[in-house]
Amino acid sequence: MEVPILKQGEYLIATFQAALSDADLNQLRSGLVHQVVKLRSRGVIVDVTAMDVMDSFASRTLREIAHMIRLRGAETVIVGIQPEVAFAMVQLGLTLEDVTTALDLEEGLAYLNEKFKNSH
């Protein structure tokens, strides 16, 4: 199942609807990395609220997305990681280092707004 990428002002929002296959994740990655420059976005929010399992491939891909988007000149926030998922990830050593995380979509937007407040 493909992940829709929505443009919301200066930001891109990708919301996971269900558990994704590896191919879907790869597609999401290339989609976001392309769109972020094409649509001149400054921030990307990836919402994983619907994911109740996070394997190592998914978490590595999220990390890659965040790093690639930083290289493309924008900021990424991963939002909506469930408490159980968070703890399972940490126990597996999948801690998403150097990636910004937030509680939910609202928090992620607030974070980006705060971050870009001064440059308006």
Add this chain to the structure above:
Amino acid sequence: MAKRNEMINETNLNNQVTELSRSEAPSELLRELVAHLRQNRTQLREEWVGSISQTRLLTAMTKEEIFAEATSVYDSYVEALETETFEALQAYARNLSERIIPRGVETHEVVGIVLLLRDVLARSLFAKYQTDFKKLNRILDAYEPAANRIANTVAVGFVQERERVIRQQQEAIRELSTPVLQVRERLLILPMIGVIDPQRARQLTEQLLRGIRTNRAKVVVIDITGVAAMDVTVANHLVQTVEASRLLGATVIVTGLSPEIAQTLVTIGVDLGKMNTVGDLQGGIEQAERLLGYKVVTLAERT
């Protein structure tokens, strides 16, 4: 063939008759025994209380209390011997345990006094039947199994009651031990107190992560002033909790690390860049307020 069958029947019948007379005998003996114990109640009870204080059992209770309890135990004991039913005794044992456990009476004391009573009564039987050795033997045959069963019932009742109390207390401790408190909007405090075992650590983490979700917390202060020591497993768990909280978008500040725990954390090689530590709880809350953009001023300063 038929004749043989008859013969077998006859021997069977004979066996039954002898068994019947045998099974009747002990209850008759018990009746005699009970009568003897009733008759000598005052004297035997005093003897028993004497040997209780001699062996220094039940030191948590006064002499009067021991005497009162001894009277009830003695009577229920004789009653259990007489009726050969143990429910009343069991109920009494439970009731007694309920009363004396909070006063610090130990298992060995309860078992000890019941065994003492058994011995005192056995001695009195020796004294009474010393001339008739055969009868003494038969009386003891009837007395011993019943007495042992009584001792068993009382001991089991006591231990069960104790275990119930312990279970209750464990539950209470578990409930009390994991408060996740909101002190300001989006600021949670998790005070950890006492010994943290892996099970409690897991419970704390679960509650904290759920608390972050429901209170929409941005900053969490984990205060471990009340934790004297931490083993490597639990220290690792603490680090994992910090990282899991970050994945939910919350910053964790750990306060009140004792020198021993600091040593443990360094030994397991925690990445200190990930862990935000402040000396005491006050400092931790102040830093959390800074992170959240609060500034606390006195009223005088404001004007």
